[in-house]
Amino acid sequence: MQKRRLGRTDLLIAPLVLGGNVFGWTADEKTSFDLLDRFAGAGLNAIDTADAYSRWVPGNKGGESETIIGNWMKSRGNRDKVVIITKVGSDMGQGKRDLSAAYIEKAVEASLKRLQVDVIDLYLSHWPDPATPYEETLGAYQRLLEKGKIRYP
Numbered sequence: 001m002q003k004r005r006l007g008r009t010d011l012l013i014a015p016l017v018l019g020g021n022v023f024g025w026t027a028d029e030k031t032s033f034d035l036l037d038r039f040a041g042a043g044l045n046a047i048d049t050a051d052a053y054s055r056w057v058p059g060n061k062g063g064e065s066e067t068i069i070g071n072w073m074k075s076r077g078n079r080d081k082v083v084i085i086t087k088v089g090s091d092m093g094q095g096k097r098d099l100s101a102a103y104i105e106k107a108v109e110a111s112l113k114r115l116q117v118d119v120i121d122l123y124l125s126h127w128p129d130p131a132t133p134y135e136e137t138l139g140a141y142q143r144l145l146e147k148g149k150i151r152y153p
Contacts, residue, residue, distance in 0.1 A: 001043030013046040024064025025054035046083040052090035070116035087126035099129035101140035123150040
């Protein structure tokens with residue numbers, strides 16, 4: 001499968017990105033592993049998820065999708081073949097969307113743990129947060145880059 005450069009990054013991805021919002025919601029772990037195996041088997045490599053996936057399901061708290069993806073990568077030993085895109089900023093029980101520096105610093109650690117990785121390839125703001133200045137959010141992303149927690153914001 002021919003890969004393409006993602007924007008101005010050095011990330012090379014297939015022309016189709018798999019959305020992981022169904023993992024832990026309408027797809028249990030076994031079904032999710034099957035979907036991920038078929039996706040990777042077709043030569044595709046980029047997976048989109050978010051810390052909040054699938055918090056909206058009764059009994060879930062968020063992070064279920066990241067956890068399933070992390071378990072899959074660990075079981076398959078394929079982290080070096082997968083581009084992980086995840087997002088921050090959704091209401092995770094704090095009652096608001098949050099892109100404050102303090103929240104981002106905490107949220108990235110939780111995502112890294114659930115994904116079972118040392119670095120997130122592309123870390124995005126899921127929603128705007130009108131209560132937080134852009135400079136604060138961008139400063140938090142810059143510090144994560146410097147610490148090697150994310151490759152690209």
